[in-house]
Amino acid sequence: MSDYPKTKTLADILELELMAMYGPLISNDDLRQALGYASMGAFRQALARKTMPVPVFALPNRRGKYALVKDVALWLSQQRETAASQMG
DSSP: OOOSOSSOOHHHHHHHHHHHHHOSEEEHHHHHHHTTOSSHHHHHHHHHHTOOSSOOBOOTTOOSOEEEHHHHHHHHHHHHHHHHHHTO
16 A cells, blocks of 8 residues: 555645646746746845745756745645635
């Protein structure tokens, strides 16, 4: 019998959907939108202030910043869970 749960969590579902769209990494404007920043300026400010909600990194010989889809999916699901619990 498999140890894998029969029901997928929201994080698992989001990860699968984001993975299908972007692969294992998400970057630049797609990352900005996924994290809910209204503009690239706001995204850059969060980078400069080191207030990104997920680990963001550069890759050698590549432009822009990157994050793992897995981290973005987990963070999004945590935000949804927090919002749902506050609704009562």
